[in-house]
Amino acid sequence: MSSRSMRLLAWCVLLALSSGLAGAEDVCDDGGPDAFFPTIEKVVYDPSSRAPLAFRHYNAEEEVCVKEDCRAMKDWLRFSVAFWHTIRGDGSDPFGSPTKSWPWEEGEMSAMARAKVRLRAIFEFLDKLGVEYWCFHDRDIAPEGQTLQETKANLDAIVEQAKELQEKHDKKLLWGTAQLFHHKRYINGAATSPDSRVYAYAAAMVAMAMDATKKLQGQNFVFWGGREGYQSLLNSDIKQELDQLGAFMSAAADYKEEIGFDGELLIEPKPQEPMKHQYDFDVATTANFLRMNNLEGKFKINVECNHATLSGHSCEHELRTASIQGLLGNVDINTGDPQTGWDTDQFLTDPVEATRLMLTILEQGGLGKGGLNFDAKLRRESVDVEDLFYAHISGMDAMARGLKQAAAIINDGSLKAFVDSRYRSFETFDFRQDFKSLSALAMASDVPASTESGSQEKAEILFSMFT
Ligand code: XLS
Numbered sequence: 161m162s163s164r165s166m167r168l169l170a171w172c173v174l175l176a177l178s179s180g181l182a183g184a185e186d187v188c189d190d191g192g193p194d195a196f197f198p199t200i201e202k203v204v205y206d207p208s209s210r211a212p213l214a215f216r217h218y219n220a221e222e223e224v225c226v227k228e229d230c231r232a233m234k235d236w237l238r239f240s241v242a243f244w245h246t247i248r249g250d251g252s253d254p255f256g257s258p259t260k261s262w263p264w265e266e267g268e269m270s271a272m273a274r275a276k277v278r279l280r281a282i283f284e285f286l287d288k289l290g291v292e293y294w295c296f297h298d299r300d301i302a303p304e305g306q307t308l309q310e311t312k313a314n315l316d317a318i319v320e321q322a323k324e325l326q327e328k329h330d331k332k333l334l335w336g337t338a339q340l341f342h343h344k345r346y347i348n349g350a351a352t353s354p355d356s357r358v359y360a361y362a363a364a365m366v367a368m369a370m371d372a373t374k375k376l377q378g379q380n381f382v383f384w385g386g387r388e389g390y391q392s393l394l395n396s397d398i399k400q401e402l403d404q405l406g407a408f409m410s411a412a413a414d415y416k417e418e419i420g421f422d423g424e425l426l427i428e429p430k431p432q433e434p435m436k437h438q439y440d441f442d443v444a445t446t447a448n449f450l451r452m453n454n455l456e457g458k459f460k461i462n463v464e465c466n467h468a469t470l471s472g473h474s475c476e477h478e479l480r481t482a483s484i485q486g487l488l489g490n491v492d493i494n495t496g497d498p499q500t501g502w503d504t505d506q507f508l509t510d511p512v513e514a515t516r517l518m519l520t521i522l523e524q525g526g527l528g529k530g531g532l533n534f535d536a537k538l539r540r541e542s543v544d545v546e547d548l549f550y551a552h553i554s555g556m557d558a559m560a561r562g563l564k565q566a567a568a569i570i571n572d573g574s575l576k577a578f579v580d581s582r583y584r585s586f587e588t589f590d591f592r593q594d595f596k597s598l599s600a601l602a603m604a605s606d607v608p609a610s611t612e613s614g615s616q617e618k619a620e621i622l623f624s625m626f627t
């Protein structure tokens with residue numbers, strides 16, 4: 161932080177403390193456009209640059225055409241910064257204390273004054289990075305109060321400030337969510353808790369967070385059930401818990417209609433961590449949950465890549481499985497570490513992987529109201545504010561390469577033509593027949609001695625010609 165902004169902040173905190181007036185910190189100057197990242201200029205696209213703080217592939221306004229559908233890169237990709245990792249991530253892990261000393265955590269101040277400073281930090285970050293969207297949990301942006309009423313008042317005040325900042329900086333909310341996993345009241349779950357008081361409390365929190373998301377014109381609202389699962393089947397009635405979850409999600413969908421929130425509701429699957437088993441295990445399990453509870457058409461899915469791999473799938477598999485059912489709404493774009501078996505939430509920097517993911521996204525005509533949310537964090541050892549920029553830049557460049565390469569594969573058409581050709585025998589064959597007629601057809605034909613090659617290797621060449 162520059163000495164000017166340090167002085168301003170100190171003055172401001174002093175005023176807030178001495179006045180004792182509620183909201184006195186609102187009078188604080190925001191420290192100007194360089195209050196938190198004074199060493200960083202706006203990141204620009206410069207393909208020939210050797211400077212790490214530049215985009216070599218992401219060129220926000222550059223048009224990319226998928227057949228006749230031409231959009232600016234920023235509109236295909238719809239990048240979003242995650243408040244919880246980028247602003248609140250402190251580098252702590254189960255073995256060690258925080259490692260970051262971010263400028264927005266400096267000095268003593270009330271929890272609400274701090275929340276307001278943090279909020280200003282993300283908008284400066286978004287400006288300098290050139291990203292349009294952000295995402296939050298209610299508890300990332302506003303502290304919990306002593307009572308539910310106070311918690312609501314805190315959130316309302318912060319949402320008011322966020323609304324102003326969104327307008328001032330021309331930014332948008334990709335999604336909001338309720339954080340129903342951190343506090344010890346959620347040890348046995350939120351919607352799936354055996355304690356009915358916790359169930360009702362969780363509903364109140366979702367209602368509050370959805371109100372906040374609506375107020376900020378959020379495009380989506382996410383449900384990630386971190387504690388919705390079990391540690392042991394010996395002490396759990398999973399039929400009861402799944403029924404509770406179904407009723408809770410139905411009530412959430414009704415609430416959306418009641419308040420006139422026109423964003424998409426999204427469920428984010430994850431197989432485990434923190435619970436040993438989580439109910440929204442993967443896309444297929446979540447799709448089945450929606451059908452069992454007559455919730456088709458009311459929810460889509462937010463696929464997180466690192467969750468996909470934790471469930472034993474690839475991210476590509478999860479995107480495709482959601483997409484073919486009309487359920488792919490958003491991607492939490494990150495990756496794990498092949499040698500580490502948990503949710504390491506790393507930035508996805510592999511352009512070949514990015515191309516595989518963008519293929520599905522482009523084939524379904526983009527993500528609609530959804531986007532690519534960087535649910536990704538710095539390594540514990542990365543402690544400079546510049547690292548936050550390096551991380552997002554490499555993630556954005558990788559996805560931009562993925563976008564261009566996937567568009568080229570689709571526009572070329574050879575891979576699709578090859579896949580289609582494998583199914584050509586069905587062009588003149590109705591497979592929706594009963595076994596009697598199929599048996600009759602088989603009886604009247606030659607016994608198939610073999611069938612043609614799958615030629616995966618050829619498909620790999622048709623893919624790698626563009627990557
Ligand atoms: C945690 C999840 C979380 C959700 C939002 O693993 O990815 O960050 O995206 O609650």
Ligand code: NI
Nearest residue numbers: 428464492535
């Ligand atoms: Ni996520």
Ligand code: NI
Nearest residue numbers: 464467503535
């Ligand atoms: Ni995650």
